Amino acid sequence: MNYFPNPPGADNHYLADHIELITHSFQHLLGYPLLSDTDNIAERLYHAPFVLLSHNTDADPIFNYANAQGLQLFELNWQQLITLPSRVSAEPINQAARAELMHQVTTQGFITDYQGVRISKTGKRFAITNAIVWNLTDSNGVYQGQAAYFSDWTV
Helix, strand or coil: CCCCCCCCCHHHHHHHHHHHHHHHHHHHHHCCCCCCCCCCHHHHHHCCCCEEEEECCCCCCEEEEECHHHHHHCCCCHHHHCCCEHHHHCCHHHHHHHHHHHHHHHHHCEEEEEEEEEECCCCCEEEEEEEEEEEEECCCCCEEEEEEEECEEEC
């Protein structure tokens, strides 16, 4: 579900429909917009200086979106991203804590103060702080996955 074979770009409007899901869910749950100016929001979010990621609803959720900063930080290309279970972004020792985070977000709708250590494809570790993680729900209230935003990380 929510599988996008091609990376965001002008030819697919930077996955504007998926960005609408991300931004609408964020606004609904947190009460303020992810970006205040919505002109060209899908393109602007893709090229933003922060990380924006999402995963789908599979039993073992797979990443289905990352902006350019997210792809760079995790050292992935689009084809690698869309086949990667999101749990793999945490080292095995940190996966239990990540699973607890995901459960907390699922039951509460969002969290605004997540911190943890993640790992890139090449094994580089980086600490993230002040991350916002939220549930994605469509206009009918149907759960569509989860998204994360963070701008604070240390390599």
